[in-house]
Amino acid sequence: MANILVVDDELGIRDLLSEILNDEGHHVDLAENAAEARALRNASRPDLVLLDIWMPDTDGVTLLKEWASTGQLDMPVIMMSGHATIDTAVEATRIGAQSFLEKPITLQKLLKAVEQSLARAALARHVAEVSMAREVPVPARPSGAEVTVEEAMTGGQVSTLPANLGPQDQQSFELDKPLREARDEFEKAYFEFHLSKEGGSMTRVAEKTGLERTHLYRKLKQLGVDLSRNKRQVVGNN
Incomplete structure (x- = not known):
């Protein structure tokens, strides 16, 4: 299955998402802030990132912009927040986020968003492989x-x-x-x-x-x- 990085400053959210995704067969890494997220993104090269918007050191949108500007946004990112405005969600999507989950996150919405993001990433890799094979x-x-x-x-x-x-x-x-x-x-x-x-x-x-x-x-x-x-x-x- 997939290697998923969960970035959220709330311990309860990290533990809940980790439990659900592990039950689905995924490997899950956890980060409580942007600094840990940067390190784990470089070390584990996740297939998908679940990224909270409001964090104490660097907010999720800023981290998303950083990855996009440095060429590190090569994995799908799902933004999460309980207080974000529509404008924030639109901005995150414009930068490169694939979808947005509003807290409290339901099991059905979480699994659907993860499934769709991983499927789109697999499709993009398939198209790239076909293009490379044909040179x-x-x-x-x-x-x-x-x-x-x-x-x-x-x-x-x-x-x-x-x-x-x-x-x-x-x-x-x-x-x-x-x-x-x-x-x-x-x-x-x-x-x-x-x-x-x-x-x-x-x-x-x-x-x-x-x-x-x-x-x-x-x-x-x-x-x-x-x-x-x-x-x-x-x-x-x-």
Whole structure:
């Protein structure tokens, strides 16, 4: 599972989150302030950081800015606070935080946010690995330019798509939009691509994307992927 760093000055919050995440099979490191967070981030290279906003030495938003400006924001960060304003949450998202959890944090919201952040990070690594394997740099594009799903997944190369892909699968989407909205569109297109390519087989798609079947089902439902369409395609091809 994942290596998760929890940064919060409240002992009770650290212990609670550690217990929940350990029960889910994750390894958890704990920091009570920004100084400890810096040291653990460099030592353990976490897959995900849960970062409190209000801390006595350096607040979470400032630490987030520091990581972003020094090129250390290479892991997803979920911000946490019981007193933050909407403006603070928006600022943290703009800097690079993936999501925001309001205290008191419920079990369901915590696990959902962690699952989504780890899935997005895995998707980003997959796309990067495909691009590196093909040794084809992604061409620079002007702001607002469209990128096809296949170009995004193949590092700019366009190959012959599977015969069972329709025009709706060869979609493109605008890059000039909020990051969260663009991520959701890309993830939906990514899973639809693999479902079509694998003939609607959830087992093969789970293997291809590196997700457990239960996680995959929840992800597809969350993104609004139409599984019945892929099943109809399989029947039509038999």
